[in-house]
Amino acid sequence: MEEEIDLKNVIHMFLERKIAILIILLVCIALGYVYTTYFVNPMYTATSTAILTSNTETEEGQTAVTQSEVTLNNSLLSTYRGIATSDSVVSTVISNLGLNISAEALKSQITVASATNTQIIQISVENDDPSLAAKIANEIRKVFTDRVAELYDMQNIKPLDDAKVPTEPSNINHVKDILLFLAGGIVLSVIYVVLANLLDNTVKSSSDIEKAIGINVIAEIPIYEFGRGRKK
Numbered sequence: 001m002e003e004e005i006d007l008k009n010v011i012h013m014f015l016e017r018k019i020a021i022l023i024i025l026l027v028c029i030a031l032g033y034v035y036t037t038y039f040v041n042p043m044y045t046a047t048s049t050a051i052l053t054s055n056t057e058t059e060e061g062q063t064a065v066t067q068s069e070v071t072l073n074n075s076l077l078s079t080y081r082g083i084a085t086s087d088s089v090v091s092t093v094i095s096n097l098g099l100n101i102s103a104e105a106l107k108s109q110i111t112v113a114s115a116t117n118t119q120i121i122q123i124s125v126e127n128d129d130p131s132l133a134a135k136i137a138n139e140i141r142k143v144f145t146d147r148v149a150e151l152y153d154m155q156n157i158k159p160l161d162d163a164k165v166p167t168e169p170s171n172i173n174h175v176k177d178i179l180l181f182l183a184g185g186i187v188l189s190v191i192y193v194v195l196a197n198l199l200d201n202t203v204k205s206s207s208d209i210e211k212a213i214g215i216n217v218i219a220e221i222p223i224y225e226f227g228r229g230r231k232k
Contacts, residue, residue: 013197024192025185032181033174040177042169044130048137049160050145052076052119077121081112083151084123084144092143097135109133110140120160130166137163 014021083089090103090110099106111124123140127133145157 013193017193017196020192021189024189025182028181028185028188029178032178035181036172036174036177040172041128043126043128043171044133044166044168045124045126045170046130046134046137046163046166047122047124048134048141048163049123050121050141050157051160052080052121052156053158077114077119080121080144080148080157081114083147084112084121084140085110086147089140089143089147092147093136093139096143097139099136106136109136121157123163125163126170134163134165 085107087103090106093099094101094103094106109126111122111126113122113124114120115122123137123144125133125137125140127136141159145159148157149155
């Protein structure tokens with residue numbers, strides 16, 4: 001029974017301050033909209049892909065991938081990811097494209113990954129210029145392929161898909177950002193209600209008196225609204 005009464009009290013606490021809660025939530029939603037619209041610098045991600053293939057040819061001139069080559073390629077995937085973001089590759093890309101950026105800064109924009117259970121290498125570049133992001137991704141794949149050929153003396157990397165110029169920012173999600181601010185508003189509302197209740201020492205009912213002094217109330221004097229005949 002006590003748990004039911006406590007639950008009712010908690011619900012009453014929130015309903016009593018519903019206007020303040022609504023204001024907090026609306027302010028947080030507005031802040032989320034302003035943040036995601038005006039304060040997030042849009043970044044664009046372009047991805048070029050390459051595939052690890054055979055380094056040998058059949059008598060008919062066709063490439064034939066053997067199991068040993070598949071095993072070798074799989075073991076080299078992590079090494080290839082390191083080569084693609086190495087200083088030599090990144091510096092060559094900067095020189096080829098005439099970029100005004102340091103090697104370390106460009107490295108922070110590059111992500112190299114391999115598609116799950118495949119021999120496909122994905123080279124992604126994030127930049128505030130969508131066209132430049134695509135150019136860098138394609139150039140990294142080219143320089144990386146040449147670098148691997150120099151190091152291993154084999155041509156087992158072939159281009160798959162060129163990076164396309166992205167049309168939408170990859171780091172902006174208006175709905176997600178606003179929902180995050182809304183979640184923050186809900187937390188703030190709960191904190192506000194709890195603190196307001198703890199700091200509120202006014203007497204609203206006889207039960208408040210009983211809790212405060214530990215003595216049962218013997219009687220209550222009703223207050224009537226004269227002219228209406230109703231008891232408050």
